[in-house]
Amino acid sequence: xxxxxxxxxxxxxxxxxxxxxxxxxxxxxxxxxxxxxxxxxxxxxxxxxxxxxxxxxxxxxxxxxxxxxxxxxxxxxxxxxxxxxxxxxxxxxxxxxxxxxxxxxxxxxxxxxxxxxxxxxxxxxxxxxxxxxxxxxxxxxxxxxxxxxxxxxxxxxxxxxxxxxxxxxxxxxxxxxxxxxxxxxxxxxxxxxxxxxxxxxxxxxxxxxxxxxxxxxxxxxxxxxxxxxxxxxxxxxxxxxxxxxxxxxxxxxxxxxxxxxxxxxxxxxxxxxxxxxxxxxxxxxxxxxxxxxxxxxxxxxxxxxxxxxxxxxxxxxxxxxxxxxxxxxxxxxxxxxxxxxxxxxxxxxxxxxxxxxxxxxxxxxxxxxxxxxxxxxxxxxxxxxxxxxxxxxxxxxxxxxxxxxxxxxxxxx
Amino acid sequence: xxxxxxxxxxxxxxxxxxxxxxxxxxxxxxxxxxxxxxxxxxxxxxxxxxxxxxxxxxxxxxxxxxxxxxxxxxxxxxxxxxxxxxxxxxxxxxxxxxxxxxxxxxxxxxxxxxxxxxxxxxxxxxxxxxxxxxxxxxxxxxxxxxxxxxxxxxxxxxxxxxxxxxxxxxxxxxxxxxxxxxxxxxxxxxxxxxxxxxxxxxxxxxxxxxxxxxxxxxxxxxxx
Numbered sequence: 001x002x003x004x005x006x007x008x009x010x011x012x013x014x015x016x017x018x019x020x021x022x023x024x025x026x027x028x029x030x031x032x033x034x035x036x037x038x039x040x041x042x043x044x045x046x047x048x049x050x051x052x053x054x055x056x057x058x059x060x061x062x063x064x065x066x067x068x069x070x071x072x073x074x075x076x077x078x079x080x081x082x083x084x085x086x087x088x089x090x091x092x093x094x095x096x097x098x099x100x101x102x103x104x105x106x107x108x109x110x111x112x113x114x115x116x117x118x119x120x121x122x123x124x125x126x127x128x129x130x131x132x133x134x135x136x137x138x139x140x141x142x143x144x145x146x147x148x149x150x151x152x153x154x155x156x157x158x159x160x161x162x163x164x165x166x167x168x169x170x171x172x173x174x175x176x177x178x179x180x181x182x183x184x185x186x187x188x189x190x191x192x193x194x195x196x197x198x199x200x201x202x203x204x205x206x207x208x209x210x211x212x213x214x215x216x217x218x219x220x221x222x223x224x225x226x227x228x229x230x231x232x233x234x235x236x237x238x239x240x241x242x243x244x245x246x247x248x249x250x251x252x253x254x255x256x257x258x259x260x261x262x263x264x265x266x267x268x269x270x271x272x273x274x275x276x277x278x279x280x281x282x283x284x285x286x287x288x289x290x291x292x293x294x295x296x297x298x299x300x301x302x303x304x305x306x307x308x309x310x311x312x313x314x315x316x317x318x319x320x321x322x323x324x325x326x327x328x329x330x331x332x333x334x335x336x337x338x339x340x341x342x343x344x345x346x347x348x349x350x351x352x353x354x355x356x357x358x359x360x361x362x363x364x365x366x367x368x369x370x371x372x373x374x375x376x377x378x379x380x381x382x383x384x385x386x387x388x389x390x391x392x393x394x395x396x397x398x399x400x401x402x403x404x405x406x407x408x409x410x411x412x413x
Numbered sequence: 414x415x416x417x418x419x420x421x422x423x424x425x426x427x428x429x430x431x432x433x434x435x436x437x438x439x440x441x442x443x444x445x446x447x448x449x450x451x452x453x454x455x456x457x458x459x460x461x462x463x464x465x466x467x468x469x470x471x472x473x474x475x476x477x478x479x480x481x482x483x484x485x486x487x488x489x490x491x492x493x494x495x496x497x498x499x500x501x502x503x504x505x506x507x508x509x510x511x512x513x514x515x516x517x518x519x520x521x522x523x524x525x526x527x528x529x530x531x532x533x534x535x536x537x538x539x540x541x542x543x544x545x546x547x548x549x550x551x552x553x554x555x556x557x558x559x560x561x562x563x564x565x566x567x568x569x570x571x572x573x574x575x576x577x578x579x580x581x582x583x584x585x586x587x588x589x590x591x592x593x594x595x596x597x598x599x600x601x602x603x604x605x606x607x608x609x610x611x612x613x614x615x616x617x618x619x620x621x622x623x624x625x626x627x628x629x630x631x632x633x634x635x636x637x
Contacts, residue, residue: 004521323499
């Protein structure tokens with residue numbers, strides 16, 4: 001029976017070419033937008049080299065200080081992380097890194113803009129960079145404030161024309177660094193790992209950062225296992241609640257340990273006094289946005305399907321006369337609709353790949369490498385099938401309710 | 414002889430907000446197994462309605478319908494569908510072939526709703542097409558056939574599942590007299606060879622005279 005339905009589905013699509021084209025356009029366009037959005041979200045949040053240990057890594061990405069009449073929200077400062085986030089129970093390694101800052105270099109009279117990130121040595125042990133040349137800086141380099149740097153591939157191309165860079169020097173932000181390692185480019189949307197030049201945190205121009213509770217740094221906590229997360233979060237919260245605040249106008253400080261997704265949610269949905277991140281709200285927003293975006297073309301497709309069904313009322317009457325139950329007719333129509341949406345899905349997938357390739361090759365998002373991997377493909381397939389069901393169920397149900405006598409007369413109820 | 418179709422006190426009334434139309438009134442009808450009965454009457458007298466009630470395509474407002482000894486009043490959608498599939502075959506005036514399906518696929522339709530392998534379905538469809546003399550057209554589509562050929566495909570579809578009852582609503586209404594005679598010849602052959610019970614609605618007294626009994630309707634009532 002399924003083969004018969006598929007055969008009929010194919011012939012119906014082929015007979016009504018114009019309707020089929022309109023439907024396919026609507027489906028594939030919707031899917032392109034949803035797939036590209038999914039690919040971008042996956043690119044930002046899913047494990048991606050060098051952040052391959054995400055499953056057991058928490059970050060400290062935000063902090064808020066609250067006073068009677070004001071509050072201050074920013075990234076945590078070095079002092080907060082160094083004082084309160086070290087030696088947490090269940091944490092295997094802890095790293096501190098600065099957010100990338102824009103710096104300028106002027107080799108041979110040209111101006112080069114780069115993102116400079118300062119880190120400690122543990123940063124390189126938590127993240128899993130593959131080195132194209134050399135290796136990372138060590139605890140000794142950090143302790144000695146050695147002016148060494150790891151650079152990315154693009155920086156090697158810009159400064160050294162792509163030639164081997166280890167042992168050579170470059171100047172950035174008025175400081176001279178000796179290159180000791182080269183790593184592949186990390187997409188700019190990966191805020192933890194992205195950078196053009198990585199230097200030891202102790203090479204900052206001033207040591208004022210060591211006395212700042214708030215601003216400009218992030219922490220990485222590599223847990224022994226995800227099971228340690230609750231204990232790590234609880235202990236950090238306890239320590240920070242007891243933290244010494246800079247002056248009496250501040251009453252409270254919090255800086256939760258959380259995933260990057262949770263930190264985004266916390267920035268969007270966390271209340272003034274609420275240190276919880278509410279990731280479920282961010283999920284709800286994403287899912288709702290996707291559903292709403294799918295709804296319009298789905299409703300359109302429902303309308304198109306309804307008129308298509310009414311044209312086939314006579315066929316429905318015949319099938320009922322010869323023993324088709326309502327369930328069989330619903331199944332037939334849903335199969336037909338799924339065929340349409342899967343064809344649209346395939347078209348959408350192909351177009352998505354083209355759009356993503358165009359995004360990758362454009363300079364819109366530096367070092368972006370959006371892909372359609374197995375996970376994205378399955379999301380896309382799931383979306384197409386969801387779409388097929390969403391736009392097929394109601395028309396199929398209406399069709400199955402047609403009175404056979406009326407249907408044979410070609411009328412609708 | 415066994416009674417294949419039995420209607421007792423059957424009424425069919427169509428009601429809208431403003432109008433009540435009595436399509437059938439107090440119909441009592443017994444059709445024996447293997448009988449070929451025609452139903453005649455002026456336009457609008459309820460002939461097609463009677464056929465729809467017998468064919469379980471429409472519910473009577475009042476009265477009892479029994480097919481092959483089984484009362485069907487309490488049957489719901491799924492059970493009625495199963496009964497139609499097993500016991501009934503339909504032949505329509507306008508053929509009602511599905512244009513997107515080939516001849517063979519059209520004939521297979523009743524078998525789709527039985528648990529049957531594809532090869533078995535195809536075998537039975539070919540056998541039915543052989544009975545109506547259309548095995549050379551199995552891959553054609555309805556638009557590629559003449560009216561008579563289309564009606565023969567419809568007959569093949571109606572008999573492919575070996576139903577005990579065939580209901581034909583003006584089966585020759587859209588055909589010329591020669592093709593009409595061919596169709597009648599086929600129907601008589603089915604009755605004789607398979608013992609199929611046939612109820613046929615017709616306007617044509619010449620065709621009605623070829624059947625074993627004529628049921629006459631007027632304004633929804635049986636008349637002599």
